[in-house]
Amino acid sequence: MPKVDESPGQNISFWHTTTSQTPLTPLAGDIEVDVAIVGGGFTGLWTAYYLKSLDPGLGVAIVEANFPGYGASGRNGGWAVGEMAGMATRFADPETRESAIRLQRALFDTVDEIGRVAREEGIDCHYAKGGTINLATAPIHVEHLQAEVAHWASLGFGEEDFRWLEADEIAKRVRSPKARGALFSPHCAAIHPFRLVSGLVDVLLGQGVQIFSETPAIRFEKDKVSTPNGNIKASMIVQATEAYTDSLPGRRRQLLPFYSMMIATEPLSQEIWDEIGLAARETFGDPRRMVIYGQRTADDRIAFGARGGYQFGSRIRSEFSPEEKVFEETRQSLEELFPVLKGVGVTHRWGGALGIPRDWRPVVGIDRQAGKAWAGGYVGEGVAATNLAGRTLADLILEQDSPRVDLAWVGASFGTWEPEPLRWLGISIMNRLGDRLDGQELAGASPSRALSSVYDWIVKK
Numbered sequence: 001m002p003k004v005d006e007s008p009g010q011n012i013s014f015w016h017t018t019t020s021q022t023p024l025t026p027l028a029g030d031i032e033v034d035v036a037i038v039g040g041g042f043t044g045l046w047t048a049y050y051l052k053s054l055d056p057g058l059g060v061a062i063v064e065a066n067f068p069g070y071g072a073s074g075r076n077g078g079w080a081v082g083e084m085a086g087m088a089t090r091f092a093d094p095e096t097r098e099s100a101i102r103l104q105r106a107l108f109d110t111v112d113e114i115g116r117v118a119r120e121e122g123i124d125c126h127y128a129k130g131g132t133i134n135l136a137t138a139p140i141h142v143e144h145l146q147a148e149v150a151h152w153a154s155l156g157f158g159e160e161d162f163r164w165l166e167a168d169e170i171a172k173r174v175r176s177p178k179a180r181g182a183l184f185s186p187h188c189a190a191i192h193p194f195r196l197v198s199g200l201v202d203v204l205l206g207q208g209v210q211i212f213s214e215t216p217a218i219r220f221e222k223d224k225v226s227t228p229n230g231n232i233k234a235s236m237i238v239q240a241t242e243a244y245t246d247s248l249p250g251r252r253r254q255l256l257p258f259y260s261m262m263i264a265t266e267p268l269s270q271e272i273w274d275e276i277g278l279a280a281r282e283t284f285g286d287p288r289r290m291v292i293y294g295q296r297t298a299d300d301r302i303a304f305g306a307r308g309g310y311q312f313g314s315r316i317r318s319e320f321s322p323e324e325k326v327f328e329e330t331r332q333s334l335e336e337l338f339p340v341l342k343g344v345g346v347t348h349r350w351g352g353a354l355g356i357p358r359d360w361r362p363v364v365g366i367d368r369q370a371g372k373a374w375a376g377g378y379v380g381e382g383v384a385a386t387n388l389a390g391r392t393l394a395d396l397i398l399e400q401d402s403p404r405v406d407l408a409w410v411g412a413s414f415g416t417w418e419p420e421p422l423r424w425l426g427i428s429i430m431n432r433l434g435d436r437l438d439g440q441e442l443a444g445a446s447p448s449r450a451l452s453s454v455y456d457w458i459v460k461k
């Protein structure tokens, strides 16, 4: 069996080990720009990209504590999906429903926008828009997913957006003995996220954006970002630090770092792919609470992820031992979906932190007077949403009259999480309940109503 394959010193992700990045240097000395961006993930990179697209003469700098893509943007499942956390509550409120529907449509378009930029800028990020398949792997999932299709229909989204697939239709796309039906949406592309990060870095450098690696912002206040070896003067500062936000002075408890863990198999044989399908590189998962998600990579592996957890005190972890039990559990979940994978080698194991806001709803915001802007809190759905956030931040900063600046997620600030040990307690209960309810459902039983209500209350409150 192939051994675990890690890049020397840093086990960032399979994506990281298979991509090179143009070397960058730290900031040394003081500089002045129009817009300074803190964080070199997708949020920061897309914001810089759209700022320069709108105003090529604008001075833009990005400071990144490690290297671009070090955070979730270089470690994720590569689903550029037209979905966003917290939409259910936005749809439920009559006051925000209309603008939430516009936000949803804008997210769908964002999947194509990423493809457009990749194509036009020559970024080979293995973009394949094959859609996404949410498999009903338990009897109750059929009920839940069919209700979801009906809910989308009630909001005006038709078969071209969300479609129920019966078992025979699923088999044309993916073959799993667990599948009892599925919800299919075409609004998803599988990508190689680190190639997108590194491609964007090259494009930005070509546009004159200054990008500094190994340059942590120690603090940022009006007009100034302070780093260990130099300061940046800027009239607008963008916070794009997602799960790492908690370590910034004055911003503690805004976003809770939650972990998701991933594995990648060795490249699979044509015989195995003939059995599994996924010819269009559709992404796949099922509706369990402790999410699972997978994609067929361009080099014919499966990259597959599952729940991780939370560290007391919002401690940030960036290194994960390949021996951790969670990786074996993740592999088992994958094998349950596709028994043909038994015995196949797992070559990469890694994890990463995503950011959860207190109300589980991502936001984009600006305070012109204070000279600051922010975006984040995507929970686990930021690969596409960061592009929309970046475009929206650029519009807001440059005061563009665009259809994006009044979308439902614009304007709010991050709420504040409870202090410990309440935070840890709440998340631990959520995880335990989620596991228990998923277990009941996957075993074919009806989940306890009382426990389901408690779970929903924690997740929505």
Ligand SMILES: Cc1cc2nc3c(=O)[nH]c(=O)nc-3n(C[C@H](O)[C@H](O)[C@H](O)COP(=O)(O)OP(=O)(O)OC[C@H]3O[C@@H](n4cnc5c(N)ncnc54)[C@H](O)[C@@H]3O)c2cc1C
Binding pocket: 038, 039, 040, 041, 042, 043, 044, 063, 064, 065, 066, 067, 068, 069, 070, 071, 072, 073, 074, 075, 076, 077, 078, 079, 080, 081, 215, 216, 217, 218, 240, 241, 242, 243, 244, 245, 248, 259, 260, 261, 262, 293, 305, 351, 352, 353, 354, 355, 375, 376, 378, 379, 380, 381, 382, 383, 384, 385, 386
């Ligand atoms: C394992 C995993 C799987 C996921 N799968 C998917 C998926 O398939 N689809 C999807 O839509 N979403 C997915 N997500 C979520 C998605 O990856 C994120 O929402 C998205 O990448 C967030 O981008 P970002 O730029 O806001 O944050 P990040 O990519 O985390 O970037 C923040 C950056 O800020 C830097 N930074 C932090 N503090 C400082 C400082 N003080 N000074 C300077 N720099 C700083 C960090 O080093 C980091 O590079 C996943 C996340 C994880 C962890």
